[in-house]
Amino acid sequence: MRAEIIAIGSELLTPFRQDTNSLYLTEQLNQLGVEVSCKAIVGDQREHIAAAARLALTRSDVIIFTGGLGPTEDDLTREGVAEALQLHLRSDPKILAEIKQRFESRGWKMHANNAKQADVIAGATVLPNPNGTAPGQWVSGKYDGRDRMIMLLPGPPHEMKPMFETQCIERLRVKLPAQHIATRTLKIAGMGESQCDGRVAPIYKRFPDVQTTILAGPGEIQLHLRTHAPWAQQAQDRVDTLVDAIEEELGDCVFSDNGDSLEQIVSYYLQMRGKTLAVAESCTGGLLAERLTSISGSSRHFLGGAIVYSNELKTKFADVPEKMIQEHGAVSKEVAAALAEGIRKRCGATIGVGITGVAGPTGGSAEKPVGLVFHGIAAEDGTEVVERNFPGDRQRIRWFAAQQALDMVRRKLM
């Protein structure tokens, strides 16, 4: 079964805004076993809405419109879709009364254009919107002899999502062939994309019924696995078997098999092991701490640390000897180790992390090029330093460095 998503709103045709509703809807539809075959973004022009709807009707079983259901003259989704379906709009007296009442209860007079929101396509089911004024609509019927399900949903995500979840999923499910979808996501650190794919491709190719998507970001690879089967257990077993085979191949490079981020995993491990963490960051400038503290409840195991951008602060906050910086330079194996040890001791943490490197674009040299980063990790059993040369721009190098440090903490806690 094939779906098409049509986002409506001229603001989505500027350089500043993007349709993101379709990502959520795609995920939901995929979970139901429905693939998205096309997406369109059209402005607030009735003829463009109608043209997109007519094209979708020729080829897609499920057609979802988002946006353009408001009360202004520019909100023309109802009109455009009705035109494509060659159906009339009728004013629903119950919706109209509700809108009027909402205005009156606030002591306001309803403007005439608000009456538009009570217009319903002939034969459509009204989808209540507890989070906004514009109700949604569900139309199903045969067009050119083929079954079509059409949804008109509001544009704001906090209105659209609950409406889809409470009003649309069940209505869709009963019309779909009986099948069950199982998905898993694996996250991998400590290897590059081609290295990872080289090792896992021979495995996932043995599972042609499981759709495997590989996404690579700085310091992290994601494997998204999805399959369907007539019985839920069958689908789950199939995807779980593939997950087990990949985990066996990649070992502890797999840091999550349920979608958790690396900072979440580190937080779990710290809590589980009863350990605490402190960091001293130079080139990452707070990014590592920011990621660790983005997790709610992180104050239980993350103590804090220092941003030691200047050499003086490396000495002041993490007790790095001035002489060491003079001898080896601020970006060195020695200073990374001293930062980790110093901040661990100062903060009274179980684990200390120190990062120093050249994030660029300036400040590099032949000996210490942009992208060179030293990561120190200090614990009861000693100190380890990892040297890396990361590619990319300042932002990417900083992300890589934070990712590497988090992965070192994870491995230390395993």
Added chain:
Amino acid sequence: MRAEIIAIGSELLTPFRQDTNSLYLTEQLNQLGVEVSCKAIVGDQREHIAAAARLALTRSDVIIFTGGLGPTEDDLTREGVAEALQLHLRSDPKILAEIKQRFESRGWKMHANNAKQADVIAGATVLPNPNGTAPGQWVSGKYDGRDRMIMLLPGPPHEMKPMFETQCIERLRVKLPAQHIATRTLKIAGMGESQCDGRVAPIYKRFPDVQTTILAGPGEIQLHLRTHAPWAQQAQDRVDTLVDAIEEELGDCVFSDNGDSLEQIVSYYLQMRGKTLAVAESCTGGLLAERLTSISGSSRHFLGGAIVYSNELKTKFADVPEKMIQEHGAVSKEVAAALAEGIRKRCGATIGVGITGVAGPTGGSAEKPVGLVFHGIAAEDGTEVVERNFPGDRQRIRWFAAQQALDMVRRKLM
């Protein structure tokens, strides 16, 4: 003149990937005075590509395809567009020779499917691609009696952008009516969206020829202004006059009129005034430092600071008296001021900033609810504390708090 952008690739129809090329192309087209009226995203199906192309040909003067120009069986943009235009594909011997030569120079044999990349739509101009193997194509002609310009561009942004800039802009410009576009972007901090719009709407409504777009984010509002005129100076004068009027109304709430971020502006001011900055962050957990150090060269005026997540570290790194924390709580006006003063002194900075608050979702109380944040700023002339109650989730509250702190530093330096 109206444009339509069609992105091709089945990966763009998953929940994980989004077409971002169209944002760049929209900005470029707008700068030429061309509006984007529709966008479509289709998978690697020839019939879907052809259908999108046929619909676009009925209504859009400029049609840009991105993606689907590679050598695999799935790359069907050439075939789909040729079908819609009812034109043949011919194999270009020069391109074919180049592809063959590229393989031979690496000692590889060219696979047969690579020959696809030499297929050119009859009458098309080949657009060289110095950054990849797939050349682009430019087709212009009359369809149903109307002038149409059609571009086939590669999908990877680092191939698509240079090709558009060097091969397409000038070809487009000569076909466009002689007009000049002027744009300005204002960024505003320290007021809400409705308050801002209430004050500037009466002004920009007097300039109906200038297109004004308001975008609101946490702690920041952007006003994008754009106009066109037959002469460049005329367009620039018009948009500059509107900028002056808005700046007069909003005063020092406007922090940038050239697109710079708040952290960039703070960096400029620090450098210009020869001042240095240090921060002590509790609830923002490193976000403020991370933003400040995201600017290349920030080490000249940003010294660093401490992430004082635990109470002990508030005392250890910023000399906040233990007794003060016991009496007033860690989230208090007093502790914010002490953090700012303590970190300023410890780091030897001109300006010290302290942030303490409840980022949530847990940790709130009736007296100190989630979203309550105290921002302290200490300088030679004394210490100031601002209390705010920010709405939203943990991430949003932290962003608001960092934004507020940056704005306080900006105002202090003005």
